[in-house]
Amino acid sequence: MPGGAMAGPGGAVRGRFAVVGGGIAGVTCAEKLAAEFPSEDIFLVTASPVIKAVTNFKQVSKTLEEFDVEEQPSSLLEKRYPNIRVIQSGVKQLKSDEHKIYTEDGKEYIYEKLCLCAGAKPKLIVEGNPYVLGIRDTDSAQAFQKNLAQAERIVVVGNGGIALELVYEVQGCEVIWAIKDKAIGNTFFDAGAAEFLLPKLTAESQESPIECKRTKYTTSGRKKKDITPASDKLGSALGPDWHEGLHLKGTKEFSHKVHIEILCEVKKILLQQEFIQLQQTSLTFPKGEKNVEADEVLWPVYVELTNGKIYGCNFIVSATGVVPNVEPFLDGNNFAVGEDGGLKVDKHMHTSLPDVFAAGDICTAAWEPSPVWHQMRLWTQARQMGWYAAKCMAAEALGESIDMDFSFELFAHITKFFNYKVVVLGKYNAQGLGSEHELMLRCTKGHEYVKVVMQNGRMMGAVLIGETDLEETFENLILNQMDLSAYGEDLLNPDIDIEDYFD
Numbered sequence: 001m002p003g004g005a006m007a008g009p010g011g012a013v014r015g016r017f018a019v020v021g022g023g024i025a026g027v028t029c030a031e032k033l034a035a036e037f038p039s040e041d042i043f044l045v046t047a048s049p050v051i052k053a054v055t056n057f058k059q060v061s062k063t064l065e066e067f068d069v070e071e072q073p074s075s076l077l078e079k080r081y082p083n084i085r086v087i088q089s090g091v092k093q094l095k096s097d098e099h100k101i102y103t104e105d106g107k108e109y110i111y112e113k114l115c116l117c118a119g120a121k122p123k124l125i126v127e128g129n130p131y132v133l134g135i136r137d138t139d140s141a142q143a144f145q146k147n148l149a150q151a152e153r154i155v156v157v158g159n160g161g162i163a164l165e166l167v168y169e170v171q172g173c174e175v176i177w178a179i180k181d182k183a184i185g186n187t188f189f190d191a192g193a194a195e196f197l198l199p200k201l202t203a204e205s206q207e208s209p210i211e212c213k214r215t216k217y218t219t220s221g222r223k224k225k226d227i228t229p230a231s232d233k234l235g236s237a238l239g240p241d242w243h244e245g246l247h248l249k250g251t252k253e254f255s256h257k258v259h260i261e262i263l264c265e266v267k268k269i270l271l272q273q274e275f276i277q278l279q280q281t282s283l284t285f286p287k288g289e290k291n292v293e294a295d296e297v298l299w300p301v302y303v304e305l306t307n308g309k310i311y312g313c314n315f316i317v318s319a320t321g322v323v324p325n326v327e328p329f330l331d332g333n334n335f336a337v338g339e340d341g342g343l344k345v346d347k348h349m350h351t352s353l354p355d356v357f358a359a360g361d362i363c364t365a366a367w368e369p370s371p372v373w374h375q376m377r378l379w380t381q382a383r384q385m386g387w388y389a390a391k392c393m394a395a396e397a398l399g400e401s402i403d404m405d406f407s408f409e410l411f412a413h414i415t416k417f418f419n420y421k422v423v424v425l426g427k428y429n430a431q432g433l434g435s436e437h438e439l440m441l442r443c444t445k446g447h448e449y450v451k452v453v454m455q456n457g458r459m460m461g462a463v464l465i466g467e468t469d470l471e472e473t474f475e476n477l478i479l480n481q482m483d484l485s486a487y488g489e490d491l492l493n494p495d496i497d498i499e500d501y502f503d
Ligand SMILES: Cc1cc2nc3c(=O)[nH]c(=O)nc-3n(C[C@H](O)[C@H](O)[C@H](O)COP(=O)(O)OP(=O)(O)OC[C@H]3O[C@@H](n4cnc5c(N)ncnc54)[C@H](O)[C@@H]3O)c2cc1C
Pocket: 020, 021, 022, 023, 024, 025, 026, 045, 046, 047, 048, 089, 090, 091, 092, 117, 118, 119, 120, 135, 136, 137, 161, 162, 234, 235, 236, 237, 238, 239, 240, 241, 242, 325, 329, 359, 360, 361, 362, 377, 378, 379, 380, 381, 382, 415
């Protein structure tokens, strides 16, 4: 047993390194620290009874990576790294000026260097309404599944990753999908890609979601009693294929039935009784193509959209993004926070306070990024940041210098939507490029969609849907910023083997 930890003043336990959070960022950070300092105890303080471990890591290309994520009991992590001590208790308070953390179970820990990896929580359209569900961790996903099993119609609000996955995965239940934008999937796609994907959702499609054969999300050695986290708000985030193994089926026999309401937001949520009163008192009750008047049943809850339509449903899923988990345990510390509420970190994952680092969903990258990288709260970035934060902590502790990790050179994400492989690279939606850019497209209906974003003859980003086999070549072209003007449209000519072109 390594001998780093010892009792400090007032019964506090002293250790050189502490990490808060048992999600991908925190566990990766603790593992890397444990490997770098085998004779030190590394404290991993986490509110969740299980931790998330990266397994089967595969570097697909220079920056694209795939891995499986396993929910494991913390004892497995301690077995792999005997110098990691998992403390299963929420952090109640951080006193950064004293280098101390206080946990819910009444203990105190003194650290030399700390990394905060407490993740994020769903940003719901309304808090405290029992008919509005968010999906973040295993418990909230199970609550969703349970409610869905009794449901005939749900309203999904939001147009990002979770909404995209849900509308495709849910079967036997009508879905009203309310989006702010003109086209689906605004966080990942433009209107062209959305058009390509849409046929997969067309009314009452008979196609069942196909089992995903990619990244796996599994639980290992987890006992039944482990399933409920200590606090209902503090489980770690789900990730790729979280829906696998969950039976996402409503009460009806059809497969998909998705109705999309574009360019609208939720104006009001009405309980059944409030809705009945509104109907009785209002002379100007809004009429729409599919408002409640067409329904014969009374629903438990009603959603009034800003386009005037009202939909009754069993419940509402708010898939409207996340907010970093900084309250209440960080209150009283003077952290600089970003516009999105995350702890600002510099290029060494350092927050604005001495000896406190942060990684994963809780942080906001506040360094000057590479022109083709941006932060997105994703599993891959949580892993990369956790790993790099540990390297930075080690370098600082040893008085060494460190260069920015290569993974922050290029934004690269590989995932699956509507059972298509999706790769997004660089400024795939021309984010921040203004009007000075061009798009090139290649699309074969039902097969592939390829879009590249060009600026001054250089490739700045790409969206690849389907088995395009172009990711490595395009990754290289974005990274090396070669002038491609001479190639023109040949870049996407399917008759030219582009890989040979640039070898
Ligand atoms: C439904 C869903 C699907 C997703 N799908 C994908 C996907 O396909 N691909 C992808 O790349 N990303 C996906 N993501 C995003 C990805 O899961 C997250 O970006 C990533 O897991 C964040 O990891 P993290 O370690 O920063 O935070 P988390 O996983 O949220 O971990 C935070 C940890 O901190 C602990 N904690 C919180 N507060 C305290 C406290 N006060 N004291 C002690 N411990 C505390 C929690 O218990 C938890 O262990 C998905 C997210 C969701 C919700």
